[in-house]
Amino acid sequence: MSERATLVCRDLRAEVEGKEILQGVDLEVAQGEIHALMGPNGSGKSTLAYTLMGHPKYVVTGGSATFDGQNILAMTADERARLGLFLCFQYPTAIPGVTTVNFLRAALRSLGKEMPAREFLKRLNDEMAQLRIPESFRSRYINDGFSGGEKKRSEILQLAMLRPRLAVLDETDSGLDVDALRTVAEGVMQLAGPDMGVLVITHYPRILEFLRPDAVHVLHQGRVVTSGGYELAQRIESDGYEPILGTAVAEPAGV
């Protein structure tokens, strides 16, 4: 394990149900950095997130992706998680009958981070308080009947408990009101630091006001077309994507 693990994508290509969505993504995110990935609808942002985590529906057709020098494309999702990757789902799946507590304990055990029950509960309570999650949450079934906001908080709670080396946040800000967005963003900022890198995927620059990313990338038609600092997000906020991507964006060719 090197001191700062880095996610490196080179010409990464992937398809879903026979349709190529990622068409050569180049991207580097190091542990300790916050990167934002922006782009209009259908540009392939979520596909990149799922591909990096190893969803079986997303088939890699070319290029490479490594984390900490290891080829993650040859790994199953649980192996990637054990290497230190984490995905905050945009639409987390309900697992009826599996409580948040049991789920987190099983996950920690799998990650080799098992801790005594007392310590576990203390940490869980602390993290829940931080995220303003009510206590009843512990015994609720994971994502089962959760509201949109509860799902997002639950994802950040898992992030806080599992402490990965690199977290990909897939539109974690969507559907949140301003207060919830602030809570979630503060939660992420608490965790981001030398031990954790963040790749935040978003449509909206608002969450970036809280996260102040080190780098901003714009994904378009399955490729990173431009990168810059936080000011790139600000430009998108004021002018939209068109000046950056050209008029082809609004009405993609061939549609």
Added chain:
Amino acid sequence: MAVEAKDLTKDYQWGFHDEDISVFRTAKGLSPEVVAAISQHKGEPEWMLKFRLKALDHFTKRPMPSWGADLSGIDFDNIYYYVKPVEEMGRTWDEVPESIKRTFDRLGIPEAERKFLAGVSAQYDSEVVYHNIREDLGKLGVIFSDCDTGLREHEEIFRKYFGTVIPPNDNKFAALNSAVWSGGSFVYVPKGVKVDIPLQAYFRINSDNMGQFERTLIIADEGASVHYIEGCTAPNYSSDSLHSAVVELIAHKGARIRYTTIQNWSDNVYNLVTKRAIAHEGATVEWIDGNLGSKVTMKYPSVYLMGEGAHAEVMSAAFAGTGQHQDAGSKAIHVAPHTTSNIVSRSISKGSGRTSYRGHIKVLPKARDSKVSVRCDALLLDEEARSDTYPYMDIDNPDVTVGHEATVSKVGEDQIFYLTSRGINEQEATALIVNGFFEPFVKELPMEYAVELNRLLALSMEGAIG
């Protein structure tokens, strides 16, 4: 209470069998002579012999049921109907023969008793070999014995209730049990006595080609309450065994009976059980019924709601692996007004396994203002697995609330991906989903049974991931 993934690869854990040390067994097959020999061997009163012979007659005349699971593999002539493993029943653990003790040690019985369970009874083949009840409960007049002892020592109560809930001519297998029954539990809880911790029994088939026909009779007198739990296992033999029990419960006015079973027969046992309860005025009967293993199970715990305000609660869970058919369900017969029934069924099928939910709700004309709720959910673990639902409802009163919900679902790729993305391997992820599906059932179980069930589930899940 998560399933440990390492358990997923073991064999049927209770598949061991001990050397056959039986002291008496009848000839193979069924005849009036065999039935008489059983009765005579037990030194039963004349009325019981007559009861048995009449039941045998019913059994012989009655055709095999044409509905439900495939029973064509049963060879009634190739079964030992009575095997006596020991000369005398032990009252203390020390009196039980070594080989049988070893078996029960592996099943955890003395441990269970050490945890101060109210009573423990263990049946091995046809006879109960070990039996004990907590002293203070005995002093309150609580009877917990095997059924043979019940007949011998408490004939008056026994005779008053025996065969009244399930008469011998009820169905072919109830008739068979009535003819050759042996062992099982007899429980009587006097008026107003509340037994605060569960009475437990264990049943085990050890002999090849063995039939086990235990008979259980539980009576809770007015205002009494009791929780009875039984666990069942059998070793693997090359030829099939038959388990055909009859369980009768009587809950008098204001009484409460909870009956919890976890059955884990090996996959060559035909498990054909008749379970029925009568709930009088204001009484509550709860069946908590878990079915794993066996080749074929047909079992539909029923409650006859005879008195006003009586309540039935049936919660069942079934797991069918490859080659297994769990045909289970429930019946609630609403006879009196203001009666309520709540039926929850969960089933899982894997490989070529098949589960069926078969339910019958009957509301009679007088049962006004009654409430019925039925919910059955099936989970399929792969493409080949199968689940069917056969809900029958006869409602003869307009003033009744009836709810029925049924779902069939598959373990989803997205659920597995979600769990594995957190570091949990695929096998454990499936086990978590399966355990979660049974959670409403498992949380009704005492802790050690919940742990046991999750472990058994893990064993049954072996190879679920291919």
